[in-house]
Amino acid sequence: MSGRYPDEVDVVIVGSGPAGATYARILSEEAPALTIAMFEVGPTVSQPPGAHVKNIADPGERSRAQTLSEGPHAQESTDRVGGIVKTSQRRARPGTFLLESGYQVEGEDGLPVAAMSSNVGGMAAHWTGACPRPNASERIALLDADGSLDRLLDEGERLLGVTVDAFDSSPYAELVRERLAAAEDAGRVASTHIQRMPLAVHRRGDGNLVWSGSDVVFGDITRSNARFTLWDESRVARVLIEDGRAAGVVVTDRRSGENSEVRARFVVVAADALRTPQLLWASGIRPDALGRYLNDQAQIVFAVRIRDLEPSGEADAPGATGLSEYSGVTWVPFTDAMPFHGQVMQLDASPVALAEDDPAAPGSIVGLGLFCPKDLQSSDRVEFSDVETDGYGMPAMTVHYRLTPRDREVIARGKEEIVRLGKAVGEPLDERPFMMPLGASLHYQGTTRLGASDDGDSVCSPQCEVWGVPGLFVAGNGVIPTATACNPTLTGVALAVNGARAIAAKSAES
Template sequence: MSRYPEETDVVIVGSGPTGATYARIIAETRPGTSVVMLEAGPTVSAPPGAHVKNIADPDERSQAQRRSAGPDADAETVAHPGEVKAGQLRARPGTFLVGDGAAGDGDDGLPVAAQSCNVGGMAAHWTGACPRPREGERVGFLPDLDALLHEAERLLGVTSQAFEDSPFGDLIVSRLAAELDGGRAPEARVGPMPLAVHRREDGALVWAGSDVVLGDVTRADPGFRLVDESLVTRVLVEDGQAAGVEVTDRTSGTTHIIRAAHVVVAADALRTPQLLWASGIRPTALGRYLNDQTQVVFAVRLRDVVDRAGEQSAQAEPGMGLSSTSGVTWVPYTDDEPFHGQIMQLDASPVPVAEDDPVLPGSVVGLGLFCAKDLSPEDRIDFSDERTDAFGLPAPTIRYRLSEKDHRELRRARERIVRWGRAIGEPLDDSPFTLPLGSSLHYQGTTRMGLEDDGSSVCRPDSELWDVPGVFVAGNGVIPTPTACNPTLTSVALAVRGAREIARRLSGDAERGRSQTWARAPLASLTEGGSHDS
């Protein structure tokens, strides 16, 4: 039996949280709908899409991270504090660098721009931070944004109580609140970070990945199929509308066609525009308005915590290698101070900013400030029609610069993070350091949503392409605003809107007695050397 059907109702390209959102919403509202999810990378965790932090055995966890690193699967990715501070260009475990195309001539570029290639996407490796966007971060033309964010929190299993028992958490919050909360609106005050995480009955933390978004309802749906190691090379268009996809089976090298009236491209903010470009779908704003969050990091040792040593346990969570001592604290974005802050115990942080205190684990914490970008259409990804990348798709070149406003806000962020750090402890360094551009992994804007088809956006408010009906885009690239907060919650919320639109159309088709809205005309020929498994 072929791994691929000849036709389906919906094809989803990518298995990260937003692709999983489309599958989940359709499974809940239209059970039995034929949905095929295609992922270029391997399955590295169980259930498929689960966070690798949940793998108890450290060797198995490391192997899962290596298998997620695409063409650099055998490269060393573990960075040490000194390497981070020296600005060495290293990928985090579970990811691989974009490489030669990370910066155009004369540009700042995103030298550590990175991706992952595995079932679950980056959500198999992320920190799980899910703050709501505020003020200028919000998509102002969506009247239902708050309801969508609430639904995204349900799908991701977001809670602010994951570290409520950590003995140093309240101390950090209270000290920062005394420094920052004066004059802030209640919802902008310092507090625990909302996280996509829950506790097992034995007390262990379990980090959410795409597996949580899919949920049992999707996995049990007879219409849902997830196929890994399946590289989509082209979105097919007939008569100006979505007609399906062309996919290469990476286990056999064969090429297949899957016909579908609805195609969701949820690769990531770099590879989604790449696939559209390769498919000849090239709206003016495609790949433009690229934005990342410049990241400033500082480390401090908490003051006056020795007496609390007896209150905290240095024993790690069972199987998870994580001790709940100082938790994760959130400083929300405001328009006046356009930074998003998170203060994390070191073993919860993906960036090793310092060595922990072996005598009192959790007493050294890392502070991170993310800065919102000054948006420009000139910050973009260019794709080559001559050169290809390691996957055979058009080679990208990132054209990206920090503006004068960006540099000004970065200087402000460096001053603020030192002040915040001194409010809670003793700095371990004389000054903060700015991570190489691209370190946040929060790339956005390249398939941005808009209210009008005026050339400054790629898709409608329901995430369907302006130019190609039936093709939807998903992921952080859809976010049209300059954000400083972690973007996953927002991108999942936007995906909910798109998924509901597809479900509505499928319901309409059923009422009219038909499940397909496309004509069965012959498709364009397959790529040379490919075959159609019938």
């Protein structure tokens, strides 16, 4: 994790989240002769590097790992407060940090709680692990015609360690699914019935849950690859372009302040959907679609108490990660007729104060969340300044973002649907559902979207190579070109598999 940067490698990967880790893993498997340098702007906060912080048993150590992930000023602040709350106050979830400015332009909706993480493993050290497959209009038609999308999704599930049985012992999981199915399954095809959520999590032999982070994506084959090295606290400031193609990067050691050039045949920018286009912009790589088609998923939440429930003596004690398990995680799949993706799971605490003598059984408070797809428009975008900089010294961002009339109609319908589904499970704890501040989903997409041709509406090819810049690849959720409601990580990893294989093939030809 330390030492002088190499002068030259075959592949540079910028960012250590699941998409960047996918490039390292696939290249380690399919092109093991290549030398790979991965640079991460944030620190190492967990072991093995990139592991999910939920796997840290000690609450104090877990909190410290989250704090260290909270951006360029993480170690300077003494009053950081995580957790988005139901007020007008802007707060970040633990392990993330908000845009300090530029998150909302006057007269627009903006993304008031747009957030990022800076740490080895990226947001995958803090995520919920939900890995549903896209369905219907969420799917990428360009990759769907020959069945390649499903093959890539299969690979994504392998790399992320996706399972559906981790919560099978939860005492209320089947009850929740049965009640939701009775209210929702009619008219749905079997593949979109109410079901267990695919999760990047598995259960150890001692019964404790292990959540997947980038460490799982790396796998032993990457960690044992002597030609792969990961440098943390290393800020890539610019991609080098020579003779029209990627030639390496300029990287700053954040500990010493030393600047270095690292030459490479291929460069993969896998920062996130906000910082990947930022780095391209800073490098003078500015295709028309860069930063455009930015989309978030409006998130509606509702809470109920499971109806007619006898207290269960099971799952009373939290596991090593402090999580009690009662109702599991249930999936309401997206369909074009029901354009929402739903997650239903036990809440750690009731959002409504309960009386001390309230007989609610432990684990009986269930949260429902519906994610709404965005009406895509080119004008929803992140712009970058040529003058002002952010806390890392990179071009400052300004978000332009508006909900369309169609978006507002979908959100209004989502509020009705979540109440209907909630009442099927139990008794509502509040009269109305709540829409989280825009940006709360952390599912930003579209800013480096792929396309069939260099027509000005896409940044990269289906193999994720930037149009007009051979050897430069982009990765992560920003590459997804469709309006999705489902969690995007699985799809982002699947697309990274496609790009990594393209590099392996090109390297074999040269």
